[in-house]
Amino acid sequence: MIEKVAIIGSGVMGSSLAQAFAVAGYTVSLNDVGEQSLVKAKQMLLDNLTLHVEQEDINEDQKQHALANITYTVNLEMAVQDADFIVEAIPEVIELKWALFQQLNGVIKPEAIVASNTSTFPISRLIEKAPFAERMIIAHFFNPAHLVPLVEIVRHQQTKDEVVENTLELMYRIGKEPIVLKKDVTGFIANRLQTALMREAFYLLNEGVASAEDIDTAITAGPGFRWAFTGPLEIADFGGLDTWQRVFDNVAPELAESKEAPIIIRERVKQNKLGTKSGEGIYAYKEGDVSQKLSERDRQFIQLGKVKRENQSRKKD
Numbered sequence: 001m002i003e004k005v006a007i008i009g010s011g012v013m014g015s016s017l018a019q020a021f022a023v024a025g026y027t028v029s030l031n032d033v034g035e036q037s038l039v040k041a042k043q044m045l046l047d048n049l050t051l052h053v054e055q056e057d058i059n060e061d062q063k064q065h066a067l068a069n070i071t072y073t074v075n076l077e078m079a080v081q082d083a084d085f086i087v088e089a090i091p092e093v094i095e096l097k098w099a100l101f102q103q104l105n106g107v108i109k110p111e112a113i114v115a116s117n118t119s120t121f122p123i124s125r126l127i128e129k130a131p132f133a134e135r136m137i138i139a140h141f142f143n144p145a146h147l148v149p150l151v152e153i154v155r156h157q158q159t160k161d162e163v164v165e166n167t168l169e170l171m172y173r174i175g176k177e178p179i180v181l182k183k184d185v186t187g188f189i190a191n192r193l194q195t196a197l198m199r200e201a202f203y204l205l206n207e208g209v210a211s212a213e214d215i216d217t218a219i220t221a222g223p224g225f226r227w228a229f230t231g232p233l234e235i236a237d238f239g240g241l242d243t244w245q246r247v248f249d250n251v252a253p254e255l256a257e258s259k260e261a262p263i264i265i266r267e268r269v270k271q272n273k274l275g276t277k278s279g280e281g282i283y284a285y286k287e288g289d290v291s292q293k294l295s296e297r298d299r300q301f302i303q304l305g306k307v308k309r310e311n312q313s314r315k316k317d
Helices: 012-023 035-054 060-068 076-080 094-104 123-129 161-173 190-206 212-220 223-227 232-239 241-254 263-270 289-316
Strands: 004-008 027-031 070-073 085-088 113-116 136-141 150-154 177-180
Touching: 004 012, 004 076, 012 027, 012 035, 012 060, 012 136, 027 076, 035 060, 035 070, 035 289, 060 070, 076 094, 085 094, 085 161, 094 113, 094 123, 113 161, 123 136, 136 161, 150 161, 161 177, 190 212, 190 263, 212 223, 232 241
Parallel strands: 004 027, 004 085, 027 070, 085 113, 113 136, 150 177
Antiparallel strands: 136 150
């Protein structure tokens, strides 16, 4: 039975994951290589949980219990030695991940599950230098991980069935909606779909079809509104496959076919216009804009999460 969780990496994803497990009642050890990173993570968790209280998603007692469930340490062995479930949430550098797996060998419990939050590496690559391949799995969460329900689960042929089953059960217990891939493909499912859409969005922007604001609105007020509850394949059924056959035949030949990052992204990167991290990307951001926008985004996500949970509860009834 999974009771103790260790998160390795205390950045945005790692901190967010620690919150998701702690709110659900699990004992969490959050590890990073530097004390300053952990101090920053602790403040981030406090701010996030306070926002949930403000939005009446949890109460003050639940907030305090969640905070009490989390310990912070720069000592890797101390973080993982008693953990039943370990999540690797370090930077997407394969050599760093391999080095970490080597460090974990002989330190973690024989039955502990090791999950990678990678969004780019196939599990076949990860286990090349992982001495515990049979207990290895990918559990790809989406940012912000404490709010977005999706978790993509990827196994290897060496991964034990019980590892998959226990991981799925754990994800359900923390309120996630896990899916299991039958094949290990680059980008998994959600990022492949998201990249395809974003490629077309940047193409439309580059062609001057509409402003960035209007292109974003075309999604948030259109397909994105529907996608919160109805996926693209079901939408095709609702619209009629004969209708969608005509849509594809008419529109598909006109879609962008670029095999690399859009030219607008490449140009902005050369100019160090990287988005919120540099103050300008597709949009320009004034001081204070980013934190305000992220706070508003999270408020909206919390409310959407409530609606989705209520909807699922009605389905069960």
